[in-house]
Amino acid sequence: MRSAEALLLTPGAGGGADHRTLVGIEDALSDRLPVRRHDFAYRRAGRRAPPRAPSVAAELVGDLPQIAAEMGVSPDGLVIGGRSFGGRVCSMAVADGARAAGLVLLSYPLHPPDRPERLRTEHFPLIRVPCLFVSGTRDPFAAPDELSEHTESISGLVTLRFIDGARHDPNTIAARRAVVEHLGSWLDTLRG
DSSP: OOOOOEEEEEOOTTOOTTOHHHHHHHHHHTTTSOEEEOOOHHHHTTOSSOOOHHHHHHHHHHHHHHHHHHHTSOGGGEEEEEETHHHHHHHHHHHTTOOOSEEEEETOOSSOTTOTTSOOOTTGGGOOSOEEEEEETTOTTOOHHHHHHHGGGOSSOEEEEEETTOOSSOOSHHHHHHHHHHHHHHHHHHOO
16 A cells, blocks of 8 residues: 555635635644645636536546645645545546545545436546545435445445535534544544
8 A cells, every 4th residue: 555645636616725624634644744735727727517527537637646745745645625526536447447545535426416317436446556435324415324335346445524514515513523533533544
């Protein structure tokens, strides 16, 4: 298992790197390892709606070596992930061959709300790094039992953590604190 040397966080589809959950993670964990919040090109260009996830994943695959170099770590030491769409894109990038020490998938959008038949899991069998999924028990994008079932196809070690009563966006201080605590504890297992 690769050691976690730095953390890269990406936002959900409609949000930016300044999302309060990502800022809270950086504030809480930056004394333990370098943390960087990263907007995808469509957000940097001022657009709110993303292009299709595969094109954003391909962009990230190309950007990761430079991001790792700027953070002073090898790509193998970089844990990547993010909220919702951002986490999905990171997981697709790793499935496409991007090097990473692990994946952090916060509020993973397993399927659109009320559309459980439209799964976003086709790339899961290609993921071979440790993964942390943190999700609310009331998230309409993925119920706990759905995540438990579908993450079984991931080859890497999967850790599932659920925040009681939280929805897709952990919009309470207690829920955001729980995200940070779960992430911090998991990162400790990767820091050797």
